[in-house]
Amino acid sequence: MPTTLPPGPPLPSVAQLFLWLYRPARFFEACHARYGDLFTMRLPGNAPRVMLARHEEIRAVFTGDAASLHAGAANALVAPLVGPRSVLILDGPAHQRQRRLLLSLFNGRNAARQGETMRALTEAMIQALPVEVELDLAPALQALTLRIIVVTIFGVEDPSRVQALASLLTALLEQAKSPLLLVPVLQRDLGPLTPWRGFQRLNADLDAALRPLIAQRRDAPGDDLLSQLVTATDERGQPLSAGQIRDDLVTLLVAGHETTASALAWTLSLVLGDAEIRARAEAELEEVVGQAPLEVHHLDSLVWLGACIDEAMRLSPVLAHVGRLLTAPMPLGAYTLPAGVMVVPNIYLAHRDPRLYPEPDRYEPRRFLARPPSPHAYLPFGGGARRCVGMTFALQEMKIVLGTLLQRAPLTARPGPRPSVRRRGVVWAPAGGVRVRRSSASMPLKPGS
Numbered sequence: 001m002p003t004t005l006p007p008g009p010p011l012p013s014v015a016q017l018f019l020w021l022y023r024p025a026r027f028f029e030a031c032h033a034r035y036g037d038l039f040t041m042r043l044p045g046n047a048p049r050v051m052l053a054r055h056e057e058i059r060a061v062f063t064g065d066a067a068s069l070h071a072g073a074a075n076a077l078v079a080p081l082v083g084p085r086s087v088l089i090l091d092g093p094a095h096q097r098q099r100r101l102l103l104s105l106f107n108g109r110n111a112a113r114q115g116e117t118m119r120a121l122t123e124a125m126i127q128a129l130p131v132e133v134e135l136d137l138a139p140a141l142q143a144l145t146l147r148i149i150v151v152t153i154f155g156v157e158d159p160s161r162v163q164a165l166a167s168l169l170t171a172l173l174e175q176a177k178s179p180l181l182l183v184p185v186l187q188r189d190l191g192p193l194t195p196w197r198g199f200q201r202l203n204a205d206l207d208a209a210l211r212p213l214i215a216q217r218r219d220a221p222g223d224d225l226l227s228q229l230v231t232a233t234d235e236r237g238q239p240l241s242a243g244q245i246r247d248d249l250v251t252l253l254v255a256g257h258e259t260t261a262s263a264l265a266w267t268l269s270l271v272l273g274d275a276e277i278r279a280r281a282e283a284e285l286e287e288v289v290g291q292a293p294l295e296v297h298h299l300d301s302l303v304w305l306g307a308c309i310d311e312a313m314r315l316s317p318v319l320a321h322v323g324r325l326l327t328a329p330m331p332l333g334a335y336t337l338p339a340g341v342m343v344v345p346n347i348y349l350a351h352r353d354p355r356l357y358p359e360p361d362r363y364e365p366r367r368f369l370a371r372p373p374s375p376h377a378y379l380p381f382g383g384g385a386r387r388c389v390g391m392t393f394a395l396q397e398m399k400i401v402l403g404t405l406l407q408r409a410p411l412t413a414r415p416g417p418r419p420s421v422r423r424r425g426v427v428w429a430p431a432g433g434v435r436v437r438r439s440s441a442s443m444p445l446k447p448g449s
């Protein structure tokens with residue numbers, strides 16, 4: 001087997017970086033068409049990235065030995081944001097311990113209460129939407145998912161503090177959305193007006209805002225996720241350090257809202273863009289929920305709505321690739337890849353494999369009504385030992401927000417071509433957002449709901 005890397009574009013790494021940042025979908029498609037299912041991309045200052053477009057090689061990575069496939073090292077660029085003790089950054093036993101702890105927070109025990117928060121905040125968003133005005137709903141979805149995760153984590157005892165935290169986090173993420181977190185060379189202080197200086201200042205402000213909240217919950221735990229974190233103990237029975245709790249909190253806040261907001265934006269634009277698909281979703285909601293408030297116990301019966309979400313995340317995954325840095329050589333396809341290379345299951349390309357998804361460019365929720373695809377062919381939440389910790393939470397949130405919107409806020413979308421991809425940091429979002437108009441005929445809430 002050759003020990004060379006698979007072929008890839010001969011462009012300078014800076015040109016590849018430009019295409020990767022600003023034309024990601026077309027760049028991946030062009031490389032795939034030219035070089036096949038395994039191709040190598042090069043970005044300045046980064047390990048070579050071997051992109052994997054087929055579920056066979058993706059399976060080998062997701063089921064391979066985590067000791068030599070380091071996702072934490074591959075995520076190193078976001079370490080300044082989430083902190084060095086974040087589950088995203090750790091590898092090995094430390095990662096497993098932290099992951100187990102976070103998974104225990106999303107155990108379904110709190111699902112009904114969290115569902116109630118999700119619906120109430122969605123209804124509040126709908127009430128605030130202007131009527132008969134065309135607007136981009138994406139920023140409102142962004143603000144909604146941030147409120148949902150902030151309230152879920154911190155509870156609602158002190159709304160002004162929660163609001164302050166949400167604003168701080170938004171400012172920090174906006175700053176991080178410049179290529180700052182994607183280009184290592186920008187992660188240094190080059191003067192007072194440079195993005196890195198501003199980013200560090202906001203990061204310090206966020207830490208200062210979190211510290212008293214952590215101390216408060218240590219003294220008087222409530223029933224929110226922060227309280228569960230501060231009362232959790234490690235394997236030696238010791239409480240988590242304040243630094244560990246800070247990194248866990250920021251990880252959940254960062255990982256848990258922009259992703260969901262973009263997935264909602266894609267799904268909404270696809271569902272509103274197809275009258276038949278939308279009508280079927282509305283009919284299902286009418287049959288299962290009627291005019292009552294949408295609650296967690298309804299969700300399993302909303303099969304079509306679930307298929308609409310699954311298919312939107314197939315066609316337009318919000319995280320289009322996940323990386324693993326090889327610490328030992330790995331045979332893959334016709335190659336033996338050397339240590340030091342990053343292998344990258346390419347979610348966007350894998351989801352467009354015509355062998356598994358006939359007419360892959362079509363938005364067709366029916367695909368998800370039959371047998372679910374294999375986890376190596378459908379991977380919007382990544383896979384293996386690193387699969388998304390918040391998957392169940394995110395799917396519940398998407399169904400509740402989308403269902404409530406369809407139920408309560410008759411929206412019309414401006415007809416037009418399907419939106420192209422715009423990168424917002426690491427997340428792929430619909431360029432131009434979701435242009436909608438809310439009609440004045442909104443369904444009133446049932447008295448007492």
Ligand code: HEM
Pocket residue numbers: 071087088099102149251252255256257259260263318319322323380381382383384385386387388389390391393394
């Ligand atoms: C539609 C929404 C979401 C999508 C598409 C998504 C997708 C992903 C993906 C692709 C990964 C990387 C997996 C891998 O490397 O194989 C990931 C990891 C992660 N996600 Fe999500 N995510 C979403 C929502 C959430 C939410 C709501 C939370 C928490 C509240 C969350 C927390 C995390 C964490 C902590 C990790 C790191 C897991 C680890 O490294 O072990 N995500 N997510």
